[in-house]
Amino acid sequence: MNARAVTSDVLLGIAPIALLIAVWQAIASLGYAPATLLPPPGVVLMRLAQQLTNSTFQREIAATLFRLFAGFSVAVIFGVTIGLVAAASPAVNAVVRPIVRVLAPLPKVALYPALLLLLGFGHESKITLVAADALFPILLSTYYGASMVEQKLIWSVRRAAKFCSRWCYRPRCLRSSPVAASGW
């Protein structure tokens, strides 16, 4: 691929986004839509910049980000652990697999009323919902990544360090990391 083709690809890709903003601006400035329903892009951007310096707005965003990262961390810890253990042990796999099959396609938002009733309106219920939503993609990616590790690698490491069984997780962890990360 030469540099010129890349530049034309980039230009082609920017085109629809630019077009969208242009149409938005045109609709707003030609008066097809009232400004209350569709404010022009410039006004929206100005408003955003103004909000970002507002301390109330910052607090709200901080609360959202806190819930997001807290829930995500919980999901990563549980997802990676369960995924690795399920890939390593057939017994755990036999138990985890059907449960995941049932819970993964369940729409997690539907659980939110139950979480509200059990955990209250504070951070806890929201963090739990985030964790529940993020858990399954992470768990499944880790599991599939770890199952793809070649059995020979595991045998050889097991042999090399047979006193310490925890090392058998080492090649799995390292080898599965690119696939596991795709679930994040």
Added chain:
Amino acid sequence: MISGRALISRLAPLLACIGLLGVWQIAALVLSTDSFPTALEALRAIPSILGDRESLINILASIRRMAIGFGVAIMVSIPLGLMMGRSRGVASFFNPLLMVTYPVPKAALMPIIMLWLGVGEVAKILVIFLGVSLPVIYHSFQGAKAVEEKMLWSGAAMGLSAMQRMIRIVLPAALPEILTGCRTGLVLALITMVTSEMIARQSGAGNILFNSLDMGQYDTVYAMIIIIGAMGIGLDAAFEKLRGRLVRWSEPGFDIPLSFA
């Protein structure tokens, strides 16, 4: 005759359901608060919901919206994804736009869409459409990109036009990947359906769920959770059956799609 082992593996999801309900039952008995009925109480509330005309109409309206949104999304996304996979120009035109829209939570657009289109059917169907299209486009794109060039060359040599090559070579070759996208899309349709009804409460399964929460009818809340959950699990299982029929020749890589976002 099915062997014992095969029987167990076939019944495993059912056993998992029973096990989860059992855990719920025990947890509810231990906690014993008003706001957390036992699994049996919730299950007992289901017949009265499904028997009630009003709520049955609500649930059917939800399913109808979901089916329309999902159907339209598939009809638009599969051709678009396939074209993106076969033509570099189309791909570089749409890719950045899709990359920008992909991480936007579609339910967050609900307030704007409600402002423009009202709280009725169209707004909800549009949100479901947006939620479903991205994974279907992405998987169709990946599927079409992976088609072997040689097959297309031989197709061209045998005199197939570009359109015919698309339908007779690219579509079947990409079908397993497309169906993976559709399966993810199906679950996403259900999620966006519930979310849109939570935001614009007018009718639907999500409406019953959150209204009964506000009115403190806790057994209805939990019964609706079971109903919506069963819809998700049932739709997914049914689609998996269909997928197995359509692409029997292709061994599924993973039996559960990765991206139930």
